[in-house]
Amino acid sequence: MRTALVIGTGLIGTSAALALVGRGVTVYLTDHDPGQARTAAALGAGTDEQPEGPVDLAIVAVPPAHVARTLAEAMDRGAARGYLDVASVKGGPRRELEERGLDLTTYLGTHPMAGRERSGPLAATADLFEGRPWVLTPTPGTDTEVLNQALELVSLCRAVPVVMPADAHDRAVALVSHMPHLMSALVAARLEKADDGAVRLCGQGVRDVTRVAASDPAMWIDILNANPGPVADLLSAVAVDLDDAVRALRLLESADPAKRGEGAAGVETLLRRGNKGRGRVPGKHGAAPLAYxxxxxxxxxxxxxxxxxxxxxxxxxxxxxxxxxxxxxxxxxxxxxxxxxxxxxxxxxxxxxxxxxxxxx
The missing domain is CATH 3.30.70.260 (ACT domain)
Structure with a gap:
């Protein structure tokens, strides 16, 4: 890869551009907000001048709702020899592209599993993707050259390629990203009107749980709007667990020892399930975490x-x-x-x- 066009100079697009420039790739930057593209260029992420002809790879880094339109416009003008997007949802944009009747052999949907609470080019870093999974969702019709370009991009960004179907990806990110973000927001929302004396007692536990709740709501509305079904299914299951937890805690208030025992058993079951689930979260070496x-x-x-x-x-x-x-x-x-x-x-x-x-x- 010698040339690339990054369309959308937010956190992800600018971070990818910085990584590519650092590896000797000529990067062109464009954004619906020209000022944002100029900011990314000033940070050393490339140039906001337009290429004279097709680049090797166009990277579309816009919200999921705008992916299909942005890709279609780039394809119509022949902006690149290969196209990919980095949106956090994959199934919907691809189906919208298919409905537009576009030739998708030169397109590959991808999603780097990296981010920060802050957004925009000023939050970008060249090492944002280092060591992080980068999901690729090729189909039988995907051109081999485009897949190779995507793998090269992942390598240049020092990420780890993971191949999976688009819909499986969307269910997975609903579980490990989208639903947890809403749960974090629900916990943080309890603090909004809490007594100042209670908030002053916040320790590391509540800081950890609510960290991602500081993210940009507008960005998350775009993400959740593109993947509502799988997230709603998961929240429905969580709601059942919450009902069980409430019931168990109410039983602990009872004067009846048998009911208190039942309540304690219910709480213990939930906590032990949490232990087992937490134990499956990969550690720094990718496998189950060691007991440090x-x-x-x-x-x-x-x-x-x-x-x-x-x-x-x-x-x-x-x-x-x-x-x-x-x-x-x-x-x-x-x-x-x-x-x-x-x-x-x-x-x-x-x-x-x-x-x-x-x-x-």
Whole structure:
């Protein structure tokens, strides 16, 4: 791939453009908002000038509702030799393209499983896709050259290709992305009019659960509008579980020991199901996550403190598998939770204590 046209210079389009430019590809940028394309160009994502002829690959990075129209316009003017989109829903746009009677041999629907709470070109990074799954949804009619171009794009962005049918993709993202986002929003919505005293007690748990609720509502309306059925099916199943949870909790209020026992069993069943489901979420190496030990360290909110603690862990020859920071409300301090292999936890704890760090159990 020597040339590419990125249509839509939001977070995903600009991030892909930055990655391609960094690998020596000439990238042309266009957007319905010319100012946004100019911003992406100023960030080094390519040029907002138009190519003189067809490019090797056109990457359509617009909301799902606009994918078919944007692709059709690009195909009609012969903008590229191959076309793909990066929308988060795949089945609907492809069916709309088929209804338009377009030749789809040069088109491939894709979806990089990466993103941030922020949107727009200023939030873009060249490493956004690194190590992340990038779904490709070819059909028997997809031209081999277009599939190869898509695989090259994924490689240049240092992502991991995953091939699956379009409708299977849509059901999968409803489960792992779209439904969880709505659940996060539902929890966060409970905080909207909550007492200030209660909100001040927010800890890392509620921060983790509500993190994605900070995303742009307009973007998510576009996504959910394109995949409502699978998401509604999942929420219906969640509603059944919620009814069971409410019933179990009401039983715990009973004065009857038998009913309280039934309620406790119901809550335990739900929590254990949650344990099993969480255990299936892939870890950093792709397989089921290992059981890491946590070393919690008190850290002050000062420049260089994180760098110092990581350097001290490196001197102890301990690999940090994961890290979380729990901020103390109203204080210039917090807890850094360092996840390491169980055998390394005592080594790390001793080494950090020796270097003056305060270890918390």
């Amino acid at each position: 030990e946590t070393v919690a360290v008190l850290i002050s909110d000062q420049p260089g403190e994180l760098a110092r603690i990581f350097a001290d862990a490196g001197r102890a020859a301990v690999n940090i598998e994961d890290v979380r920071i729990e901020h103390a409300t109203g204080q210039q301090a917090g807890l850094v939770q360092l996840m390491v292999e169980p055998s390394a936890a005592p080594v790390l704890s001793a080494a950090l204590r020796e270097r003056g760090w305060s270890i918390r159990q």
